[in-house]
Amino acid sequence: MSDFTLKIRRYDPESGEPAFWHEYPVDLPPERSVLDGILQIKDREDASLAIRCSCRAAICGSCGVRINGKSALACNTRISDAARRAGPGKPIVVEPMGNMPVLKDLIVDMDAVHWKKIMRVVPWLLPAGEPPEREYTVPAEAMIDVTQSMACIQCGVCVSACLSLEVDPQFVGPAALAKAYRFVGDPRDGQTEERLRDLAEDPHGIYDCTHCFACIEVCPKDVAPMSQIMRLRRRATGDFEIKDSNNGYGHERGFVNIIERWGTLHEAQVLPRSFGEGSFVKGQVKPSAVKQLAETLPTALRGLRSGKVTPKKVIVHPKLPDQARVRKVMHTIESKPRLELNLYIVGDNSGEEQGAMAEGSQEL
Amino acid sequence: MKLAYWPGCVSRGFTPELHGSMHLVAPKLGLELVELDRANCCGAGVIAEHNQEMADTLNARTFALAQKVDGAAGMMNICSTCQGAQSECQERLDADSGYREHVNSHLSEEGLSYERDGEWWNKNFLWLLVEEIGLDKLSEKVVRPLEGLRIAPFYGCYIVRPTKRLGYEGHPNRDKYLDFVIEILGAESVEYAGSHKCCGFPVITMNRATSLRQAGRHLADALDAGADCLVTPCPLCHLNLDMQQPDAAKFVERDLDVPVLHLPQMVGLALGFEPKELGMDKHVVKTSDVQRKVAELAAA
Ligand code: SF4
Ligand code: SF4
Ligand code: FES
Numbered sequence: 333m334s335d336f337t338l339k340i341r342r343y344d345p346e347s348g349e350p351a352f353w354h355e356y357p358v359d360l361p362p363e364r365s366v367l368d369g370i371l372q373i374k375d376r377e378d379a380s381l382a383i384r385c386s387c388r389a390a391i392c393g394s395c396g397v398r399i400n401g402k403s404a405l406a407c408n409t410r411i412s413d414a415a416r417r418a419g420p421g422k423p424i425v426v427e428p429m430g431n432m433p434v435l436k437d438l439i440v441d442m443d444a445v446h447w448k449k450i451m452r453v454v455p456w457l458l459p460a461g462e463p464p465e466r467e468y469t470v471p472a473e474a475m476i477d478v479t480q481s482m483a484c485i486q487c488g489v490c491v492s493a494c495l496s497l498e499v500d501p502q503f504v505g506p507a508a509l510a511k512a513y514r515f516v517g518d519p520r521d522g523q524t525e526e527r528l529r530d531l532a533e534d535p536h537g538i539y540d541c542t543h544c545f546a547c548i549e550v551c552p553k554d555v556a557p558m559s560q561i562m563r564l565r566r567r568a569t570g571d572f573e574i575k576d577s578n579n580g581y582g583h584e585r586g587f588v589n590i591i592e593r594w595g596t597l598h599e600a601q602v603l604p605r606s607f608g609e610g611s612f613v614k615g616q617v618k619p620s621a622v623k624q625l626a627e628t629l630p631t632a633l634r635g636l637r638s639g640k641v642t643p644k645k646v647i648v649h650p651k652l653p654d655q656a657r658v659r660k661v662m663h664t665i666e667s668k669p670r671l672e673l674n675l676y677i678v679g680d681n682s683g684e685e686q687g688a689m690a691e692g693s694q695e696l
Numbered sequence: 697m698k699l700a701y702w703p704g705c706v707s708r709g710f711t712p713e714l715h716g717s718m719h720l721v722a723p724k725l726g727l728e729l730v731e732l733d734r735a736n737c738c739g740a741g742v743i744a745e746h747n748q749e750m751a752d753t754l755n756a757r758t759f760a761l762a763q764k765v766d767g768a769a770g771m772m773n774i775c776s777t778c779q780g781a782q783s784e785c786q787e788r789l790d791a792d793s794g795y796r797e798h799v800n801s802h803l804s805e806e807g808l809s810y811e812r813d814g815e816w817w818n819k820n821f822l823w824l825l826v827e828e829i830g831l832d833k834l835s836e837k838v839v840r841p842l843e844g845l846r847i848a849p850f851y852g853c854y855i856v857r858p859t860k861r862l863g864y865e866g867h868p869n870r871d872k873y874l875d876f877v878i879e880i881l882g883a884e885s886v887e888y889a890g891s892h893k894c895c896g897f898p899v900i901t902m903n904r905a906t907s908l909r910q911a912g913r914h915l916a917d918a919l920d921a922g923a924d925c926l927v928t929p930c931p932l933c934h935l936n937l938d939m940q941q942p943d944a945a946k947f948v949e950r951d952l953d954v955p956v957l958h959l960p961q962m963v964g965l966a967l968g969f970e971p972k973e974l975g976m977d978k979h980v981v982k983t984s985d986v987q988r989k990v991a992e993l994a995a996a
């Protein structure tokens with residue numbers, strides 16, 4: 333048995349008191365979980381401490397909290413690990429998940445945020461045409477790509493950690509977008525393009541993700557929501573050429589076109605191309621592009637004034653000595669069916685096996 | 697120590713003071729930099745967003761060029777984003793010999809090939825400072841301890857997450873290195889909410905509000921915690937935190953005006969270089985207060 337201290341954020345709206353912190357001693361073997369610690373406090377110290385839990389085995393997805401600031405399942409976090417991360421002599425800090433309103437103590441309102449967002453993406457299959465006589469069938473390989481998003485247990489831990497949500501509460505968010513990919517990637521679904529168009533056009537959709545990896549880091553089931561969002565983007569731009577009004581398409585195409593032409597990033601061209609669906613010329617003449625460019629003018633002027641950006645740098649950018657080769661490699665890859673690569677099936681990279689990585693392609 | 701050096705695009709583009717200051721401090725730290733001047737952009741995650749095989753191949757090309765540098769201990773980058781984008785590709789390349797062979801076949805015409813080798817590494821300057829040079833050695837080189845300066849670390853997402861891909865198993869303190877370096881140089885590391893959060897740069901063209909609210913909030917938090925300046929190992933973070941700061945201030949509706957240093961600039965100050973040499977006049981947010989404090993140190 334070892335002694336641990338849990339410092340828990342308490343809040344009871346009915347008491348009329350503001351939230352407060354309270355420290356509790358816990359006596360548990362080191363291999364037990366933070367949830368076990370919380371349940372011991374409920375048992376020995378204060379039965380009114382509120383937490384949701386059921387399976388205690390990272391299956392039901394109900395015990396999401398923040399431990400020392402990091403979003404996690406309480407049942408899936410070893411209490412000794414949490415103590416080590418808290419630092420010597422410091423208590424393990426446990427607070428409710430972020431980005432969602434607190435109902436009581438460690439319980440947040442999942443309905444108000446998480447489930448609302450899940451419903452936003454129409455989380456069921458929308459098959460096209462007449463239903464078949466028997467069940468819908470699908471080749472096993474075609475499901476490789478969506479297996480990872482299917483592993484989600486709806487715990488909301490990624491929603492709690494999401495850094496775009498922190499500043500934009502309307503962002504559809506990691507769990508819901510991973511769920512969207514589960515149906516976009518399903519060959520039985522008949523609304524693939526409509527789903528993608530909807531999420532690409534929504535200013536709080538797939539292009540509102542700031543690529544921060546927080547969801548990948550915290551997800552207890554390795555769903556890697558951000559990777560699913562990148563899949564959604566690839567399908568939207570690559571397979572359906574959806575030219576969204578958030579510049580998602582333009583930014584991606586513009587960037588790739590710049591590397592294809594120069595080999596390194598010609599930064600002065602990124603904005604015009606992003607606003608102009610990837611094209612530098614369009615970025616100068618399309619009315620919406622001109623308006624957006626004008627809005628960024630103060631930034632450009634600041635750059636020039638500071639001396640870090642010179643007029644010459646804006647106009648000329650050196651090509652790589654071997655640019656012809658870089659371009660050829662890019663063309664070769666562009667001209668064949670795109671591979672969707674997935675390390676999830678094998679789990680990690682320790683294998684070094686031939687064929688360890690699952691390769692799907694959009695042509696399945 | 698001889699190194700294959702990948703400066704990245706931005707350090708030679710809109711943040712030339714980063715590339716310049718790195719070149720200045722390298723010899724003092726005993727680093728011989730062999731610049732990979734034929735290497736291409738890492739893709740910053742955007743090329744992978746377009747086509748993973750393309751990103752993997754372009755970075756395999758860079759790794760192959762680095763592996764050809766005779767006598768190099770490894771490869772060094774000075775951009776968190778390069779580190780993250782390249783590590784992601786390396787993870788896929790290392791996972792599967794068949795895939796690696798396939799990717800290398802695209803490079804064979806150039807006589808290039810990336811070989812998986814447990815000994816070979818690609819490290820950000822921050823990691824290299826702590827793991828290859830060592831904090832003790834670094835502290836011996838300090839001629840101007842940055843006493844009295846309160847510096848807020850800003851890591852950049854790409855070198856802190858995901859920990860599994862970024863080698864945290866072997867180096868569990870990588871998310872504290874910037875704090876370590878600040879302290880060993882004699883300054884005080886400021887604790888604040890935003891140190892490991894996102895600068896917002898990746899969505900600056902897609903959602904300006906989401907992007908600049910992030911930058912603004914972290915700058916404000918650092919300021920409220922009493923920071924004289926921030927320091928970052930990522931030039932893209934620098935673009936959002938420094939170049940865009942006047943706009944970010946509007947999104948959080950307050951004055952900010954807090955300078956942001958590049959990692960080699962901060963190291964350079966402690967090694968005795970003058971702010972001007974380190975390009976500190978080429979920032980959007982004036983670094984004059986920091987410069988004044990440094991000048992006082994020199995006088996003392
Ligand atoms: S990567 Fe995107 S979805 Fe994931 S936590 Fe960051 S902003 Fe949110
Ligand atoms: S993606 Fe992961 S973290 Fe997010 S709700 Fe699903 S299981 Fe939980
Ligand atoms: S109690 Fe079920 S996931 Fe933790």
